[in-house]
Amino acid sequence: MKLLTRRSALRRLCAVPALAVAGGGFPLIARAADFTLKYGNNLPVTHPLNIRAQEAAERILKESNGRVDIKIFPNNQLGGDTDMLAQVRSGGIDFFTPSALVIATLVPVAAINAVGFAFKDYDQVWKAMDGALGAHVRAAIAQRKLYAFEKMWDNGFRQTTSSKAPVNTAADMDGLKIRVPVSSLPISMFKGLGAAPASLQFSEVYSSLQTKVVDAQENPLPIIQVAKLYEVQKYCSLTNHIWDGYWFIANGRMWEGLPADLKTVVARGINEAGLAQREDIKKLNASVQSDLEAKGLQFNQPSADTFRQQLRTAGFYKEWQGRFGDEAWGLLEQSVGKLA
Numbered sequence: 001m002k003l004l005t006r007r008s009a010l011r012r013l014c015a016v017p018a019l020a021v022a023g024g025g026f027p028l029i030a031r032a033a034d035f036t037l038k039y040g041n042n043l044p045v046t047h048p049l050n051i052r053a054q055e056a057a058e059r060i061l062k063e064s065n066g067r068v069d070i071k072i073f074p075n076n077q078l079g080g081d082t083d084m085l086a087q088v089r090s091g092g093i094d095f096f097t098p099s100a101l102v103i104a105t106l107v108p109v110a111a112i113n114a115v116g117f118a119f120k121d122y123d124q125v126w127k128a129m130d131g132a133l134g135a136h137v138r139a140a141i142a143q144r145k146l147y148a149f150e151k152m153w154d155n156g157f158r159q160t161t162s163s164k165a166p167v168n169t170a171a172d173m174d175g176l177k178i179r180v181p182v183s184s185l186p187i188s189m190f191k192g193l194g195a196a197p198a199s200l201q202f203s204e205v206y207s208s209l210q211t212k213v214v215d216a217q218e219n220p221l222p223i224i225q226v227a228k229l230y231e232v233q234k235y236c237s238l239t240n241h242i243w244d245g246y247w248f249i250a251n252g253r254m255w256e257g258l259p260a261d262l263k264t265v266v267a268r269g270i271n272e273a274g275l276a277q278r279e280d281i282k283k284l285n286a287s288v289q290s291d292l293e294a295k296g297l298q299f300n301q302p303s304a305d306t307f308r309q310q311l312r313t314a315g316f317y318k319e320w321q322g323r324f325g326d327e328a329w330g331l332l333e334q335s336v337g338k339l340a
């Protein structure tokens, strides 16, 4: 956060270039924002997350009468997920949107929404994440001195792409060199399925597929589209194995230091943009497959049965029930039914 002192504000005014006095002859000195806040994320600017975040920043600037100016640094400009998570903790940046899988490296229970084949549909997802399960995770995030806004943003149901062959059953995962995010749950899950998962930050995914460091990856279709992963993958299997979302988080000290009226403006701007972003992804989901097919990806639709069965046999659900604890697991099962 950059809080302008009177002196630095004066310095800024003195630095206003001659250009500002062109035009009407009156100096067009814009009032500097009281709070210039940095927000970093890992997605290309064309993803709905960035489009809606930009809208939110404009709305917040306006509704705060110019007092809060959020600057967005998309597409891993400030480093990969691991770096941005460190920066939002230290205050180097003010906001970050880690996927639940990514923030789980700091707040383990945050990976609970990513338990394999748990959520059946979005109805279940938003009831849980806007309800008791989401509240449980947000409380755990708060313990790490980060503030999580109430509404999670959508990443989507994760699908499996490969340059080698389609995945139809769990047996097709055998030995598959697949990139997963830097997070222990997907590593455990893909090992349970018999694959050979490798953790890489998203910033490295395109090049590692291109150079065949890995043969496969898994992500929601909108990401496969905006990050152009179809250029380096042939097959897309609609495994729907994980539902993944983004927590919009703020540095805790910065958030505490923000005056109450500005907190209200910022939270409203971000939460409402999040709800709109969910709708964007929903609309995209209806059209993105045919777009990706036109770009050459071949689709297939496996049934979840063999995967779920294999995960049970591998002890995946038992293990993660133990790791998350009975309270969080109970909240998940309240939303999706018995898992183990």
Ligand code: X2X
Binding pocket: 042, 098, 099, 101, 102, 155, 180, 181, 201, 202, 218, 219, 220, 223
């Ligand atoms: O890294 C990924 O695969 C991504 C973009 O889905 C996340 O942010 C977890």
